[in-house]
Amino acid sequence: MQDLLVFGRTGQVARELARLAPEARFLDRDAADLTRPDDCAAALRAARPRLVINAAAYTAVDRAETAARTASLVNSLAPAAMARAAADLNVPFLHVSTDYVFDGSGDTPRAEHAATNPLGVYGATKLEGEQGVIGAGGQAAILRTSWVFSAHGSNFVKTMLRLGAERDEVQVVDDQIGGPTPAADIAAALLAMGRAMRDDPERRGIYHFAGAPDASWADFATEIFAQAGIACHVRRIATADYPTPAQRPSNSRLDCAAIARDFGIARPDWRKGLANVLARLEQTT
Ligand SMILES: NC(=O)C1=CN([C@@H]2O[C@H](COP(=O)(O)OP(=O)(O)OC[C@H]3O[C@@H](n4cnc5c(N)ncnc54)[C@H](OP(=O)(O)O)[C@@H]3O)[C@@H](O)[C@H]2O)C=CC1
Ligand SMILES: Cc1cn([C@H]2C[C@H](O)[C@@H](COP(=O)(O)OP(=O)(O)O[C@H]3O[C@@H](C)C(=O)[C@@H](O)[C@H]3O)O2)c(=O)[nH]c1=O
């Protein structure tokens, strides 16, 4: 895609965007540091893009609990500043957000308009980012996704492959349910949305997008070991038996009907995405 500007270069989603749209411009931390929101706005204005995607974020959920100031700059103030600059230039702005804006109560999938109530600093700063992006008043869309994995960066698949090689058993929570989502499918969805937004200035708003079928982290771990041929037993435990600094939502199910209706984008089967990621990891090791 021509004249596409992406904030982020090294992250999971950014790397998959680079595979699908190598001609785009990618700004890494040196080119645009999100702890400096004004610099990000200036970089956006200087690039004169026709479409902007923000794929950078502070994603260390537990560390965010004691780094609220940095998380707020990166996840809230920088995206808001980018969205205002994009609105001034009259170019569409796409932003990525998370299931962690919800508190995870209940056991049914949440739609876009469902009440938010983040449980931790990461989710709270991502929610403020959403509000800043929408509040900028331009043509903006937010893709809320969940449980992202890919061959790059740090994610649950790579953690399980590492632990599975070291141990006979891992203990994994079985009472948090959500949709694991391949970063490659997120990148494809963002590019499709971006094209549609450039063609139709009315297209904007919040959309949910997650892999199917919904699963627990223990289900996810079990499938990772099965596909990778690793003999490691998954002991299913309760969240209460896996204490972490930040609380995670129990119910991360996202209702993805709106993106299917408005953009024709269906939930991808994460088990196929997992096979692709394992094949790519196999090639590189
Ligand atoms: N990972 C997940 O499970 C989920 C992620 N999301 C959202 O999806 C989006 C993409 O996430 P994902 O690809 O997983 O992210 P990663 O954690 O893989 O990468 C984060 C990216 O943000 C960059 N970044 C962090 N801080 C700064 C900074 N101060 N200045 C510039 N760049 C910075 C990192 O750069 P560097 O390499 O220099 O640190 C890196 O490129 C984010 O908005 C995230 O909130 C939503 C749901 C789930
Ligand atoms: C490593 C490990 C984790 N767990 C649990 C902890 C947690 O509840 C769950 C997943 O662990 P993670 O550390 O990968 O989870 P986390 O980093 O919280 O993942 C989240 O990242 C942010 C950026 C998002 O936006 C979310 O959608 C989600 O993907 O599994 C175990 O039960 N056993 C283990 O051995």
Ligand SMILES: [Mg+2]
């Ligand atoms: Mg993590």
